[in-house]
Amino acid sequence: xxxxxxxxxxxxxxxxxxxxxxxxxxxxxxxxxxxxxxxxxxxxxxxxxxxxxxxxxxxxxxxxxxxxxxxxxxxxxxxxxxxxxxxxxxxxxxxxxxxxxxxxxxxxxxxxxxxxxxxxxxxxxxxxxxxxxxxxxxxxxxxxxxxxxxxxxxxxxxxxxxxxxxxxxxxxxxxxxxxxxxxxxxxxxxxxxxxxxxxxxxxxxxxxxxxxxxxxxxxxxxxxxxxxxxxxxxxxxxxxxxxxxxxxxxxxxxxxxxxxxxxxxxxxxxxxxxxxxxxxxxxxxxxxxxxxxxxxxxxxxxxxxxxxxx
Ligand code: GLU
Numbered sequence: 438x439x440x441x442x443x444x445x446x447x448x449x450x451x452x453x454x455x456x457x458x459x460x461x462x463x464x465x466x467x468x469x470x471x472x473x474x475x476x477x478x479x480x481x482x483x484x485x486x487x488x489x490x491x492x493x494x495x496x497x498x499x500x501x502x503x504x505x506x507x508x509x510x511x512x513x514x515x516x517x518x519x520x521x522x523x524x525x526x527x528x529x530x531x532x533x534x535x536x537x538x539x540x541x542x543x544x545x546x547x548x549x550x551x552x553x554x555x556x557x558x559x560x561x562x563x564x565x566x567x568x569x570x571x572x573x574x575x576x577x578x579x580x581x582x583x584x585x586x587x588x589x590x591x592x593x594x595x596x597x598x599x600x601x602x603x604x605x606x607x608x609x610x611x612x613x614x615x616x617x618x619x620x621x622x623x624x625x626x627x628x629x630x631x632x633x634x635x636x637x638x639x640x641x642x643x644x645x646x647x648x649x650x651x652x653x654x655x656x657x658x659x660x661x662x663x664x665x666x667x668x669x670x671x672x673x674x675x676x677x678x679x680x681x682x683x684x685x686x687x688x689x690x691x692x693x694x695x696x697x698x699x700x701x702x703x704x705x706x707x708x709x710x711x712x713x714x715x716x717x718x719x720x721x722x723x724x725x726x727x728x729x730x731x732x733x734x735x736x737x738x739x740x741x742x743x744x745x746x747x
Pocket of ligand 1: 645
């Protein structure tokens with residue numbers, strides 16, 4: 438999908454800040470939010486994104502997605518960094534923190550504003566009604582940008598992508614969601630905006646993440662196309678469930694990864710991805726073996742993993 442506008446042209450200026458990577462080379466990332474310590478589901482994502490990047494002779498970066506300050510959980514940032522070390526993942530560049538990049542996101546928002554691609558909105562969640570589809574009530578109101586949420590205009594067209602595991606996935610954003618928020622009324626930059634800008638600036642080519650984010654992808658493709666960014670390849674992994682059949686998540690109080698049991702947990706994560714067995718060893722050697730044996734065809738092409746793997 439290509440869209441012509443000056444926001445797309447503005448991207449050329451931003452491109453100068455882009456990582457110096459060859460765009461034909463695979464570049465992947467692990468982008469946890471520090472809203473709780475890493476759990477087994479996060480480990481599966483880290484392992485899959487790492488092995489997939491390395492099996493393609495690509496690079497792998499870590500980005501801490503910490504724009505949502507009120508949701509940051511004390512010490513979880515430190516736990517994430519300790520986990521990266523304990524599991525002996527080797528990032529190919531310095532770890533970046535989104536909270537240090539707010540000016541960058543604001544500059545892209547400003548450009549979108551100049552192009553009338555976004556607008557200020559005073560509607561509360563309650564006003565949207567039960568189906569949460571936004572019908573564009575504030576589109577023509579010309580409200581001031583300060584103190585209001587900022588929404589991106591979407592159009593009435595089908596957006597589809599071919600997920601490497603989940604197959605073709607489509608959405609018509611206008612029908613299914615409506616114009617969506619890039620910046621909240623409380624000034625917090627939304628995940629959708631920060632993720633799209635950083636994937637572009639970090640030169641990402643591939644996204645490997647949990648299937649809970651599948652439904653966000655069309656929004657990100659749309660925003661990326663409005664900004665003139667190249668489209669990424671996506672792979673959404675089946676989610677690990679707890680024994681009550683809920684997905685492992687910080688909200689469901691999934692257990693924090695025990696960093697003293699890194700090798701054992703790594704073996705479980707590799708099994709959960711239905712990869713060939715790896716021998717218990719240092720995490721570094723286990724990852725080398727997992728990369729050599731990496732086979733995405735063996736990963737279940739489903740939204741959830743069956744069974745529990747801990
Ligand atoms: N920060 C998001 C999370 O922890 C992941 C974002 C992504 O991989 O696109 O759920």
